Amino acid sequence: MTQAHRNPGKMLLCSADRHAILATETSLLAGSGYISSDLTLPTSARISPYGLPLGDHCVSSALRANPSSSLCDASLAEFDRIAHTTSFPEGAVLFLEGQSPQGIYILCQGRVKLMTTSRDGKTIITRIVPPGEALGLQSVVTGKPYELTVQTLQPSQLAFVNCAEFLRFIKERADVCLYVAQQLGRECQSAYEVIRSLGLSHSVSEKLARLLLQWSGDGRVTDSSLGFKISLTHEEMAQLIGTTRETVTRTLGELKKRRVLEVTGSTLLIRDRAALQALVGS
Numbered sequence: 497m498t499q500a501h502r503n504p505g506k507m508l509l510c511s512a513d514r515h516a517i518l519a520t521e522t523s524l525l526a527g528s529g530y531i532s533s534d535l536t537l538p539t540s541a542r543i544s545p546y547g548l549p550l551g552d553h554c555v556s557s558a559l560r561a562n563p564s565s566s567l568c569d570a571s572l573a574e575f576d577r578i579a580h581t582t583s584f585p586e587g588a589v590l591f592l593e594g595q596s597p598q599g600i601y602i603l604c605q606g607r608v609k610l611m612t613t614s615r616d617g618k619t620i621i622t623r624i625v626p627p628g629e630a631l632g633l634q635s636v637v638t639g640k641p642y643e644l645t646v647q648t649l650q651p652s653q654l655a656f657v658n659c660a661e662f663l664r665f666i667k668e669r670a671d672v673c674l675y676v677a678q679q680l681g682r683e684c685q686s687a688y689e690v691i692r693s694l695g696l697s698h699s700v701s702e703k704l705a706r707l708l709l710q711w712s713g714d715g716r717v718t719d720s721s722l723g724f725k726i727s728l729t730h731e732e733m734a735q736l737i738g739t740t741r742e743t744v745t746r747t748l749g750e751l752k753k754r755r756v757l758e759v760t761g762s763t764l765l766i767r768d769r770a771a772l773q774a775l776v777g778s
Contacts, residue, residue, distance in 0.1 A: 546583045546651035554581040554604040555655045562628030571669050579655035590646040597635040599658040603627050606652025610644045621735040694738045703737035705775035722766040
């Protein structure tokens with residue numbers, strides 16, 4: 497059974513869907529409470545149906561903000577020219593594992609998750625992708641089916657470049673070719689880390705502690721505590737570390753009782769970082 501059959505309720509956006517969305521975005525804007533004069537404003541002054549600001553230079557803006565990207569101005573301008581920018585709602589599936597590649601996406605705004613599903617329906621999230629990264633690179637370069645399913649975690653803006661256009665692009669520009677090689681290398685390193693975490697960790701507590709310490713790198717220190725926002729559900733956290741939602745909920749509860757951490761709404765405070773580090777090192 498294919499993943500498309502296993503997930504009939506998911507929103508799958510194929511090539512026809514993308515063109516339909518591009519063709520109807522103006523009418524959606526008009527129906528979202530904007531006055532007619534808003535539709536004549538420059539793109540950078542308008543808002544998409546999902547509350548995201550529209551920009552004329554989606555790809556170049558995202559890649560310039562990505563410290564691992566070093567494309568020259570001419571390549572960034574060409575990237576903007578060949579890309580088709582679209583906004584997607586939360587939960588939109590951009591492409592499915594096993595699907596023939598149609599092209600790449602550059603994530604301009606929002607966040608997406610990369611995941612794989614077994615025959616018995618078990619899902620593992622391999623990575624949460626921030627803005628400024630390309631999706632589907634390996635499959636477009638090799639011509640093989642997409643290895644993972646990609647789904648938006650929140651309203652997101654992405655730029656799509658079809659296979660033929662992108663392959664021409666990397667053949668003509670050495671800096672783009674290097675960018676592709678560097679991202680594929682980072683994806684390979686990320687895969688090693690997932691294997692190490694899932695295969696070598698001895699307990700769910702260790703896996704969860706490793707995940708929380710990884711996320712804490714973007715947190716803020718207040719009153720000797722380290723706080724950061726968690727936008728994932730317990731189910732999604734479980735899929736990241738290869739366990740069940742119930743186990744994640746129980747483990748978080750145990751850590752709260754030991755005053756290692758505190759959870760208030762979507763904010764998590766690490767009260768005892770050393771305790772988490774001890775779990776990882778045990």
